Amino acid sequence: MDVRSELKPPVEVRYREELEALRALDTDRKPLNWKMSPKAVRTFILGSREPLSWNGKEISIRKKYLGNDALVERCIITLAGSRGLMLVGEPGTAKTMLSELLAAAISGTSMNTIQGTAGTTEDMIKYSWNYALLLAKGPVREALVPSPLYVGMEQGILTRFEEITRTPAEIQDSLISVLSDKVLNVPELGEEGLLFARPGFNVIGTANTRDKGVNEMSSALKRRFNFETVMPVRDVTLEKQIILNEVEELAQENQIAMEPDEDVAEILASTYHELREGVSSLGHRIDRPAAVMSTAEAVSVYYQTMLTAYYYGDSRMDLGCLVQNLVGAVQKENGEDLEKLRGYFQTVIRDKGGKEGGLWSSYYEARKYLR
Ligand SMILES: Nc1ncnc2c1ncn2[C@@H]1O[C@H](COP(=O)(O)OP(=O)(O)OP(=O)(O)O)[C@@H](O)[C@H]1O
Ligand SMILES: [Mg+2]
Known part of the structure; x- marks a missing residue:
């Protein structure tokens, strides 16, 4: 038996083989910078009827999210478009799980994540500075500490924003310009301070309807997201x-x-x-x-x-x-x-x-x- 080094490995590690097989066998249309096609993402989350033959092995793709298949399809398509995806619903309805599965399949990592809390600040959403380097070298890219949003834009991958409504509304709003113009300005860097998002970038937010209300999100921000309500299982x-x-x-x-x-x-x-x-x-x-x-x-x-x-x-x-x-x-x-x-x-x-x-x-x- 192998001894795992992490207590709870991230989705991309837990399902490494499934993801590799799906990628290797994928021949369908793919949005720019996606690791796999929307069809393969769907299969990863909803499972395949037949096991995949890959690398001399039979690999079954287990159904991971049970319930509403159409919801999963809509989420994938939203992420291929220009609006963000907001998963809202009661606690424990697999919003976080879904967003991790989507990010791992589409971008290869589920770890590029902002955790929303009452103490989340604008720096945590945009960027901050390594002060030792800033003093030594001045405001250069090297001294900048990128946020998960910055990394998502720079690399063309998904950024997850967990429990977004636990963050104060005015802080949430720093997402608005990024989501509409797909550009982040770092004025301290002068001319080089404009970061244009690469294709593949998008944001998946989750929000719990029992916590501080989704209603506290500004309507300007709401308009930048497609909302999907994840319902409790009814069966x-x-x-x-x-x-x-x-x-x-x-x-x-x-x-x-x-x-x-x-x-x-x-x-x-x-x-x-x-x-x-x-x-x-x-x-x-x-x-x-x-x-x-x-x-x-x-x-x-x-x-x-x-x-x-x-x-x-x-x-x-x-x-x-x-x-x-x-x-x-x-x-x-x-x-x-x-x-x-x-x-x-x-x-x-x-x-x-x-x-x-x-x-x-x-x-x-x-x-x-x-x-
Ligand atoms: N439809 C479902 N399919 C598969 N697993 C489910 C489903 N609904 C709930 N679960 C189980 O419940 C867990 C949901 O936990 P998760 O943290 O993703 O919920 P959440 O909606 O983010 O909750 P919270 O609002 O408290 O953050 C999953 O890990 C899984 O074990
Ligand atoms: Mg959650």
């Missing part, structure tokens, strides 16, 4: 599949030799689905918790339980432990959510236990941990 089977895929990959990366349990994934997926939708498969009305019931949370509740089974238990998923982790995830926002979760167990899970028996009854018994 239990799909959500179960996402949990299984993600957990399997996490386990592999961290060398946890344990197979995920499909039935437990189904129980968890349906719990998340029903609490999010406010209605059960048996028709009960459910009081929805205020906490975000995202697929990403479901993945982490499952994985947490799996780790406990692996390190403390007998490598079998324990429903009591699952419920304890669920409590941790749901209780984040306020105490009333726990009451709602208890109500859900007393009605929905009790009835499912009565009807289906088996794991559902054990799940109902595990309600004793809802404290």
Whole structure:
């Protein structure tokens, strides 16, 4: 077994073989400076039916984003055009994941990223100076510390801007001129200070609708982006599949030799689905918790339980432990959510236990941990 040097390798490292094979076999039309065609980018994100034969090997391209294929296609086309792409939506709907996959496929790197926070300044978006060099040599290119936006323009690659709406609106607005004119001016460099973006440059922003509102973006900036809303998964089977895929990959990366349990994934997926939708498969009305019931949370509740089974238990998923982790995830926002979760167990899970028996009854018994 090889020992990974990074805890979480970037997308382009994790899927290096898939990306190499797709590039090598790509014969379709490609926008200037893209590493692969829009068709190949699509295949990378949505998977291929048949494995690719390349370099004497069969390489399967796994479906990485499950849900809305048309959304992925629109995102790719937006990036080939002149407007930026803004992915907005509830937390944990794979906005970051999608933007990393797009950047890795199109530009070969997902790491050219600005992380938006309340403390993001204009320097971090445009450029800053290495003061030692600035004092020694004056304002020359060598003394300039380029931002990810600068690097994107200079090299013709994508710049990701994570959580853009957490940045103060007037700072966000420093993107406007770059996005409309595709030029960045560094007045200190005099005549050489005009940086014209190379083809291939574009910006992918992500914004979370639960954080400080997307509405706080200026309308001038909004007009420079095509907005795509990434919706939570609406289908239990799909959500179960996402949990299984993600957990399997996490386990592999961290060398946890344990197979995920499909039935437990189904129980968890349906719990998340029903609490999010406010209605059960048996028709009960459910009081929805205020906490975000995202697929990403479901993945982490499952994985947490799996780790406990692996390190403390007998490598079998324990429903009591699952419920304890669920409590941790749901209780984040306020105490009333726990009451709602208890109500859900007393009605929905009790009835499912009565009807289906088996794991559902054990799940109902595990309600004793809802404290
Ligand atoms: N439709 C989906 N397809 C595949 N994985 C999904 C999907 N929805 C959620 N996930 C899972 O959830 C995780 C989403 O995490 P990600 O950080 O990308 O979400 P996000 O939308 O950026 O959330 P936040 O707004 O909190 O930043 C993925 O890594 C994946 O495990
Ligand atoms: Mg994110």
